[in-house]
Amino acid sequence: MTLDLPKGRAPSIRDVARLAGVSHQTVSRVLNDHPSIRDSTKAKVLQVMEDLQYRPNRAARALSRGRSRTIGLLSAESAYGPASSIAAIQDAAREAGYYVNTANLTNVDPESIEAAIDHLMNQSVEGIVVIAPQVRVFDVLEQLSIEVPFVTLSSRGLLNDNSLSVDQMTGAREATRHLIDLGHRQIYHLAGPQDWIEAEARMRGFLDEMWDRDVPTMAPILGDWTADFGYHAGRELLRMRDFTAIFASNDQMALGFMHACREAGLVLPRDMSIVGFDDIPEAAHFWPPLTTVRQDFAELGRRCIALLLSSLGDGPPSARPEPIVPKLVVRGSTAPPPF
Template sequence: MTVNSEPTPQSAPQPAPRVRSANIRDVAKMAGVSHQTVSRVINGHPSLREGTRQRVLDAMEALQFRPNRAARSLVTSRSHMIGVLVTDGTYFGPASTRAAIESAAAAAGYLVDTATLTSLDEAAFKEALERLIDHAVEGLIILAPQETTLRQLRHLSVQLPMVTVHSTSAADDHGLSVDQVAGARLATRHLLDLGHRNIAHVAGPDGWVESKERVRGFRTELAAWGVDAFRIAAGDWTSDSGFRIGEELFAANAPTAVFSANDQMALGLMHACRERGLRIPEDVSLVGFDDIPDAAHFAPPLTTVRQDFTELGRRCVAHLLAQLDVPVRDAPRTVVPELIVRQSTAAPR
């Protein structure tokens, strides 16, 4: 006779015991010191023997202990947070500078809190600024290269240490920049040296400091050679605007050379040249500005002005930390651009 036995109920799987993160007392126990000593090491207290400090640091590493930033700020009254106010992070220059700021800040033990302006009016500017201040940032970096935002900043009473990234030639206590006038003169001088005299400039949009300064550099260099501008037309930094301007510019009585205020508009100008049956550089020489990563792979590779955004970001952080009494290597306030000559420029036929 077969006896059907009931199946033995399976016990439910038990969750694995939760591993507790190491705390300051665990570090103290491993290092053989008091938890007050560990706290002094975390907060950079100077009156500690180097051997004691190293034992604590070794214990922190072995236990993978990371000090709680919020708790640390309560003790030190330092948030180790930098605020960055940016108008538009999609353009190559501001995006590259912002990435460099984050990298340099991290190397110095700081975090970056970014606020992006939704518009250029005063209310949006004040709201973004107040949000950063409410987050207890220790200092501000302003990536807002429009004349409107710089005017608003001057009218507001901001008590925090601050660095502004812009390209105006007017000196102030906060500003850092790439020398846009010098860069535009380099581009224009290169075309003049090649023998061009009918040179057009496709400028950036009105209201941008970079646009104004590059036009000024273009006019200044032409005047030094006794040459008049063939034409100046304003785009909006996009390839589409470069193409639209190029369609009209190359329709009849075309210039022999064009200086474009950025590489993206230069790409649109190249397209317009091909549509009109013009060759670069045989019929038209073309110089851009920025040296975006793709510029070396345009057809033909683009002669352009390189801005060192990595260095600009590093200097922003260095100057801000210097205001916060953090020892840093000093650096000039102006980054000098460099002309990169490729195959898009040649002597006129």
């Protein structure tokens, strides 16, 4: 038996019912896995759905059940790390049968944050994921009464069990320890913006490792994550050349600093060692390839959805999440000091 559909029209639930010889209510019960449906009827309906390449309207089904099956995503940036986590969140949500609605913050003032949360709530989201690692965002979240479960992808330790994060301090200590173990004692840290949670944690990790190893500390230099800042900071620092290594708080600033070194006639890593943070896809193709700290952003996104689904009752109970430990990736940008 075949079914001729008008050109351009997708098959409907009534088309499936007609071809299977059942009512559309029966098809609906099959879609909802109703226990009253006989196995033979279910098999016949599913076969017709496959033959027609019928795709159920999830939105309509969710509405009939009184649920939106939609997760809200509040994002304040689109750099490599968050973009990778967002992709993983979307994949994991889709696999679990959820849609994802995104609200992007161009400003992180309290009014903009509250407006974005209200926008997501007006879409009837069942839970919210927050990827906005600035301190001021967390300050606002702590004051809001968010009516649905939410998970944040950074942690200040103030939102109970609602956060997932990478252990930034451990990663920074690993990077600093690597340079000290190579013999470096004059090490600068190019830090991220002061308002960023990750930047603060990486700076603390650097300072703690230097202190614990009894290495003299030079004041960290606050940057803005960009390669341009790394380049201009490098040009200024290289006027003095009172150091042999740099730990940059992200790979982009490390790239800019490498540019300044090449412009100054330095050979890396013979004359200067550099460590970055993040392990962006291009880091292995810098010249020399960049030693850096790898964060598993995809795993962070997957764990985020698992935690949120557990809060929604759609997943197994979740224990208190442990931070993901980053990994030092040693490549060609570090070596013992030249003297």
